[in-house]
Amino acid sequence: MKKQMAEAYRQIIESLGEDLARPGLKDTPERAAKAMKFLTKGYNEDIDKIINDALFPTDSSEMVIVKNIELYSLCEHHLLPFIGKCHVAYIPNGQVIGLSKVARIVDVFARRLQIQEHLTQQIAATLQEKTGALGVGVIIESQHMCMMMRGVEKQNSVMTTSCMLGAFRNKQSTRTEFLSLIE
Numbered sequence: 001m002k003k004q005m006a007e008a009y010r011q012i013i014e015s016l017g018e019d020l021a022r023p024g025l026k027d028t029p030e031r032a033a034k035a036m037k038f039l040t041k042g043y044n045e046d047i048d049k050i051i052n053d054a055l056f057p058t059d060s061s062e063m064v065i066v067k068n069i070e071l072y073s074l075c076e077h078h079l080l081p082f083i084g085k086c087h088v089a090y091i092p093n094g095q096v097i098g099l100s101k102v103a104r105i106v107d108v109f110a111r112r113l114q115i116q117e118h119l120t121q122q123i124a125a126t127l128q129e130k131t132g133a134l135g136v137g138v139i140i141e142s143q144h145m146c147m148m149m150r151g152v153e154k155q156n157s158v159m160t161t162s163c164m165l166g167a168f169r170n171k172q173s174t175r176t177e178f179l180s181l182i183e
């Protein structure tokens, strides 16, 4: 698989008119394939293995927020990065999930070919399903290299997407609390 990918990169580089024999490019196809494999490793990861029973009983039904989770993904339309921050909140329903696991869940879905809208929904739905929370809110703010480096070259535009489930969807006060806490 990696060999096939390296061959594809060889063709891309050649079609740029570049000389694959020059020292700087000699190992680039293999390196690029390795990098691409890393950037899309979410395809080979199993959510249940990652959570690995890191769910702990609680009596609290206070909102839990993990904000400013670094996010690196690849847009599925241009294979260019989009980079930003993800804010995740949920209201426990008898159990809380280990904090680092929230960040890992974000990564599993970010390390695939994505659009930001789906990524936001997948993170929220997974957290909802795996924790049985009373509600989940996810907001992603990111900058898309396909906007910044090509086409319209809008350097400072930030795209914001959100997905609100359960109490975050039904209760204005919950949503407002979440939004005020991530500002």
Ligand SMILES: [Zn+2]
Residues within 6 Å of the ligand: 075, 076, 077, 078, 079, 080, 144, 146, 147
């Ligand atoms: Zn794009």
